[in-house]
Amino acid sequence: MTTETTNDPSKLLLKTDRKIGIIGYGAYVPRYRIPGEDISMVWTGHKTGSPVKEKSVAGIDEDVITMSIEAARNAIARAGIDPCELRAVWVGSESHPYAVKPSGTVVAEAIGASASIQSGDWEFACKAGTEAMVAAIALTGSGMGRYAMAIGMDTAQGKPADALEYTAASGGAAFIIGPAEEAVVEIEASYSFVSDTPDFWRRAEMKYPEHGQRFTGEPAYFKHIEGAARIMLDGMKRSPSDYTYGVFHQPNPKFPQRVAATLGFTPEQIKDGLLSPDIGNTYAGSAMIGLTAILDIAKPGDRILMVSYGSGAGSDAFSLVVTDKIAARRELATSTAEYIARRTQIDYGTYLRYRGNISME
Amino acid sequence: MEVPRHWRLKQQRYALVGEVCPHCDSKIFPPRDVCPYCGEEAKTQYTMSGKGKVYSYTIMRDAPAGYEENIPYTVAVVALEEGPMVTAQLTDLGDKPVEIGMPVEMVTRRIRQDGDKHGMLVYGYKFRPAVRA
Ligand SMILES: [Zn+2]
Numbered sequence: 112m113t114t115e116t117t118n119d120p121s122k123l124l125l126k127t128d129r130k131i132g133i134i135g136y137g138a139y140v141p142r143y144r145i146p147g148e149d150i151s152m153v154w155t156g157h158k159t160g161s162p163v164k165e166k167s168v169a170g171i172d173e174d175v176i177t178m179s180i181e182a183a184r185n186a187i188a189r190a191g192i193d194p195c196e197l198r199a200v201w202v203g204s205e206s207h208p209y210a211v212k213p214s215g216t217v218v219a220e221a222i223g224a225s226a227s228i229q230s231g232d233w234e235f236a237c238k239a240g241t242e243a244m245v246a247a248i249a250l251t252g253s254g255m256g257r258y259a260m261a262i263g264m265d266t267a268q269g270k271p272a273d274a275l276e277y278t279a280a281s282g283g284a285a286f287i288i289g290p291a292e293e294a295v296v297e298i299e300a301s302y303s304f305v306s307d308t309p310d311f312w313r314r315a316e317m318k319y320p321e322h323g324q325r326f327t328g329e330p331a332y333f334k335h336i337e338g339a340a341r342i343m344l345d346g347m348k349r350s351p352s353d354y355t356y357g358v359f360h361q362p363n364p365k366f367p368q369r370v371a372a373t374l375g376f377t378p379e380q381i382k383d384g385l386l387s388p389d390i391g392n393t394y395a396g397s398a399m400i401g402l403t404a405i406l407d408i409a410k411p412g413d414r415i416l417m418v419s420y421g422s423g424a425g426s427d428a429f430s431l432v433v434t435d436k437i438a439a440r441r442e443l444a445t446s447t448a449e450y451i452a453r454r455t456q457i458d459y460g461t462y463l464r465y466r467g468n469i470s471m472e
Numbered sequence: 473m474e475v476p477r478h479w480r481l482k483q484q485r486y487a488l489v490g491e492v493c494p495h496c497d498s499k500i501f502p503p504r505d506v507c508p509y510c511g512e513e514a515k516t517q518y519t520m521s522g523k524g525k526v527y528s529y530t531i532m533r534d535a536p537a538g539y540e541e542n543i544p545y546t547v548a549v550v551a552l553e554e555g556p557m558v559t560a561q562l563t564d565l566g567d568k569p570v571e572i573g574m575p576v577e578m579v580t581r582r583i584r585q586d587g588d589k590h591g592m593l594v595y596g597y598k599f600r601p602a603v604r605a
Contacts, residue, residue: 142564171542172563172581176595180486180580208582208593217595221486221580223519445603453603455566 120346124300125245127252132294132434134258135190135287138403139182140390140450143168145462147277153459154272161277162363166391168457169266169281171465174208179264180221182285185444186260187222189295190287194222197287198256199229199247203239203395204283205313205320206266207232218262229259236311237360238421239263240283240395245301245427247288258289263419265394268466270319278363278387282450283396284403295437296406296415298429300347304339305425312423322422328366336360336370336418339426343416344374347430351375355413358384358401360420362392376416383408389451395421402431404447411435485596486580490556492518499554522578524552524599529562529570538584546570550599564600575602 145168147161169178179202187194200219207214215230229250233239240263247259264283269276291297310331313320336359344350351357357376359367364387371381384401386393393400398419405415415431463469483489490501493514498507500514507514529548532539539545546562548570562570563581576599586592 142566170564172583172598174582174593177579177581220482221595223487449603
């Protein structure tokens, strides 16, 4: 570790010259679900063993591009802006459909954005979407552009029979960042904390990720989320009780519950954003879609702390305050709860087919 | 050559971008630059809402080349809210039977890949049962 250049955590926070916020948000969860006990039955012969009730599965004609388009359309509906006013359309994912060819340009054209945008794809395991959010905050907060869109979306794949197969799910969210006076949520500050950590990776030619078992908990998820959250809280001179809600990356139900307790958040503060028991881990979408579920019910003045986590490793923390524009805007698109309730159960064979795991050659 | 043709058509395929007639206000899809209702020139771009109803449908059990991975699938003629009729695949039907008059909405989905797994992915509109009826 390098030495911090300052002992004052408030100086580490990322703050913008112009006040900015989230002016539109949109979620997407595909309609298919596979119960955890069905996956467990295939590999162990008994129903126990899954950390989640079920996970969301993308349909056969869905991928990160199509799912991002739907979340982005929801965000635009809530923002009420002309998509031509966007100056960036950024997609963060670890399951971009192309190895070379951006997802963002397809999304941008489908939603009617102009040609005058930034549109590179973002990668940082499960925090690719929040990394794009920080960039969107910088682009709008500096005045380079009025609006920027950041999307976190994944169709996560777990190797059959691997522990990750129970949780690797599909879904995510899109946020449009813009001037605070138009925002449903003001962004007070963000803070990012990273280190070189060998907890989870996928080599360029490989279909499935690998994980370094000894590195997945303490030195990875907990160290980075706690590190980012503590600097944010200290820097803002706040405690968890100053926040109405906390939402953390959700690789399973247990990790976010434990990290919340360690930081001093109550189960009540995190329950509304905790979606992993019902949809699994949507990777780059995980913390972001949790935030959309909170925005669907939050009241003006509510404070929200969001902390993502991406393997490799790092966390982005955001301190947010809900504005009085929330009530009218949230009705303008499908809610996260409506997407979760729209549910068709599939069996393991259908799941393999939808995820392209049956060879036709 | 499929890729350039798709590139020209992609606004209409990704987002149901058609035209509105400046003379009689008819909505036109696919775009054809001449109003089929009054015969006048109509080049003003107009994006359809994507809302419509199933007018008729058929279930495909044999698919043309490139579409095999989706079989069986349902192709419908959808009457758009704005008037035009569009033929498209239905998706995300779940266990719901398709019915004439069923409210549907446009989604942009992966239509097929161009050739084998080395080829470009082709995206375009399909319709699904309306999430909010
Ligand atoms: Zn006309």
